Amino acid sequence: MRTEPLQIQNFIDGQFVEPIGGKYLDNIEPATGKAYSQVADSDSRDVDLAVAAAEKAFPDWLKKPAAERSKILLRIADLIERDLEKLARAESIDTGKPLSLARTLDIPRAASNFRFFATAILHTESEAHITDGVAFNYTLRQPRGIAGLISPWNLPLYLLSWKIAPAIACGNTAVAKPSELTPMTAYLLCEICREAGLPNGVLNVVHGTGPKVGAAITAHPKIGTISFTGGTVTGKKVAEACAPLFKKVSLELGGKNPNIIFADADLNAAIAGSVRSSFANQGQICLCGSRVFVERSAYKDFVDRFIERTAQLCLGDPLDEKTEQGAIVNEAQLDKIKFYVDLAQKEGGKIALGGKTPEPVNDRCRDGYFFPPTVITDLPVSCRTNREEIFGPVVTITPFDNEEEVIGYANDTDYGLASSVWTQNLNRAHRVAEQIHTGTVWVNCWLVRDLRVPFGGMKASGVGREGGTEALHFFTEAKNICIAK
Numbered sequence: 263m264r265t266e267p268l269q270i271q272n273f274i275d276g277q278f279v280e281p282i283g284g285k286y287l288d289n290i291e292p293a294t295g296k297a298y299s300q301v302a303d304s305d306s307r308d309v310d311l312a313v314a315a316a317e318k319a320f321p322d323w324l325k326k327p328a329a330e331r332s333k334i335l336l337r338i339a340d341l342i343e344r345d346l347e348k349l350a351r352a353e354s355i356d357t358g359k360p361l362s363l364a365r366t367l368d369i370p371r372a373a374s375n376f377r378f379f380a381t382a383i384l385h386t387e388s389e390a391h392i393t394d395g396v397a398f399n400y401t402l403r404q405p406r407g408i409a410g411l412i413s414p415w416n417l418p419l420y421l422l423s424w425k426i427a428p429a430i431a432c433g434n435t436a437v438a439k440p441s442e443l444t445p446m447t448a449y450l451l452c453e454i455c456r457e458a459g460l461p462n463g464v465l466n467v468v469h470g471t472g473p474k475v476g477a478a479i480t481a482h483p484k485i486g487t488i489s490f491t492g493g494t495v496t497g498k499k500v501a502e503a504c505a506p507l508f509k510k511v512s513l514e515l516g517g518k519n520p521n522i523i524f525a526d527a528d529l530n531a532a533i534a535g536s537v538r539s540s541f542a543n544q545g546q547i548c549l550c551g552s553r554v555f556v557e558r559s560a561y562k563d564f565v566d567r568f569i570e571r572t573a574q575l576c577l578g579d580p581l582d583e584k585t586e587q588g589a590i591v592n593e594a595q596l597d598k599i600k601f602y603v604d605l606a607q608k609e610g611g612k613i614a615l616g617g618k619t620p621e622p623v624n625d626r627c628r629d630g631y632f633f634p635p636t637v638i639t640d641l642p643v644s645c646r647t648n649r650e651e652i653f654g655p656v657v658t659i660t661p662f663d664n665e666e667e668v669i670g671y672a673n674d675t676d677y678g679l680a681s682s683v684w685t686q687n688l689n690r691a692h693r694v695a696e697q698i699h700t701g702t703v704w705v706n707c708w709l710v711r712d713l714r715v716p717f718g719g720m721k722a723s724g725v726g727r728e729g730g731t732e733a734l735h736f737f738t739e740a741k742n743i744c745i746a747k
C-alpha cells in the first residue's frame with residue numbers, strides 16, 4: 263500500500279500547503295531512475311510565509327519552560343522510533359541507500375538527536391564570574407530567534423534532525439530546507455511533529471532548490487542564525503550571503519578523509535573498519551575515508567585482503583534485505599564518480615577493483631544509478647583524485663614509510679573533516695592524532711558517535727562546531743549581566 267503522498271508540500275504554521283507558485287519538481291528514486299513523487303518547487307515568497315509563521319510562534323515557544331519543550335521533543339523521538347520501518351523505507355527509496363542501513367543508522371540516530379537535545383536542555387549550567395570586590399557577572403543564554411537550517415541529501419533525516427533538535431530545544435523557531443533530492447523523510451517528520459504537539463510555526467519546512475529556497479533563507483533579514491551542511495562550493499556562497507548581514511553561521515562542508523594504517527595495527531580490525539569507512543552508504547558520507555594510507559611492510563597484505571573483502575560487498579536493489587551497496591543519489595553524482603575514475607587512470611592510477619558500470623541488479627533497477635565499490639592504487643598523493651572530494655564508492659590506497667611522511671600526506675588536502683588512525687601503539691596514536699588537521703580523529707574505529715563531543719571540520723571542511731554544548735551555544739546568544747557590588 264502506498265503511504266507516501268504524490269506531492270510533497272511545504273509545512274508552514276503547522277499546515278501542509280501548496281507552494282505559492284504552484285510548481286513541483288520530480289522526485290526521482292535513484293534505484294530506478296524514475297520519478298516516484300513530486301516535491302514543492304518553492305521560492306522566496308514561501309520562505310517569507312515560513313518566516314512570518316516562525317516569527318509569530320517565537321514569543322510563546324521561547325517562554326515555554328524547558329521541561330515542556332523537552333517533553334515535546336521526547337515525544338517526537340518516540341514517534342520516530344514507532345515509525346522506524348516507514349521512515350527507513352522512505353529514506354531508502356529517496357536516497358538509494360540500503361534499507362538495512364537506513365533502519366540501523368539513519369533513523370535511530372534521528373531519534374537519538376531529538377532525545378539527546380530534549381534532555382540536554384534540562385542540564386545546562388550558567389557561568390558566573392566574580393570581578394574582585396567590584397562586581398558579579400553571570401552569563402544568560404537566550405535563544406536567537408529564527409534559525410535557517412539547510413541540509414544535504416546523503417543522510418537526510420539524520421542531518422536535518424541534528425539541526426532542528428538543538429535549534430528548537432533551545433527555544434528558537436526554525437525554517438528548514440531539506441535537499442530537493444531527498445525530501446520525503448522531512449515531510450514525514452513534519453507529520454510526526456504535528457502529532458507530537460509541536461506548536462504551529464515552531465518548525466516550518468520549505469522545499470525546493472538551493473538557488474531559490476536556500477538562497478532566500480540565507481538572505482532573509484529576519485533569519486539571524488544559519489546552520490548549513492553541504493558541499494564546500496555551496497558553503498562559500500552561504501558564507502558570502504550571510505557575511506554582510508552579520509548572521510551567526512555554522513558550515514559543515516566536504517571532506518577528503520585519510521585513513522592511516524600502521525603495520526602494528528590489528529589488521530583484521532583495520533581492514534573491516536576501512537572497508538566500512540570507504541563504502542558505507544556507497545561512500546556518500548562526508549566522514550568516509552576516501553584515501554587509505556598503509557605502512558609499506560603491511561601494504562601488500564592489506565591491499566589483497568581489502569580487495570577480497572570489498573569484492574564480497576553485495577551490490578543490489580536498496581530495498582532488498584541483503585543489499586550492502588545501493589544506488590548513487592542521481593545521474594549527476596554518478597557522472598562525477600565516473601569522471602574521477604577516468605581521471606585517476608589518466609593520472610597513472612591502476613583500477614584494482616570495480617571502476618565500470620555494473621550489470622543491472624534486477625529488472626526494477628534497470629535504469630537506476632549504480633556504481634560498484636572501486637579501489638585505485640599507484641596514484642601520486644598530490645594528484646587531483648587524491649585531493650578532491652568524489653563522494654562515491656571510490657577509494658585510493660597508497661603506501662608510506664614513516665610517521666612524518668604519512669602525516670604530511672594526510673594533511674595534503676584543502677579539507678580537514680575527519681580521519682582514522684589504526685595502530686596498537688598508544689603513544690603513536692596520540693602523537694599522530696595531534697598532528698592531523700581534521701576536526702575528528704578516530705583511533706582504531708570509525709563513525710563512533712557520542713552526541714556530547716564537538717563535531718565539525720577544519721580548513722575547507724567548515725567553520726563552527728555542532729554537537730552537545732557547542733550546539734546549545736550556537737543556537738543561543740550569550741549575554742553578560744554585570745552587577746556592581
Ligand code: NAD
Nearest residue numbers: 413414415440441472476477492493496514515516517548
Ligand atoms: P549541496 O551543497 O549541493 O547542497 C546542500 C544543501 O544546500 C541542499 O539543500 C541545497 O539545495 C542547498 N543549496 C544549494 N545551493 C544553495 C545556495 N546558493 N544557498 C543556500 N543553499 C543552497 O550539497 P549536497 O550535494 O546536497 O551534499 C553533499 C555534500 O555535503 C558533500 O560535499 C558532503 O561532504 C557534504 N556533507 C558534509 C557533512 C558535514 O557534516 N561536514 C555532512 C554531510 C554532507
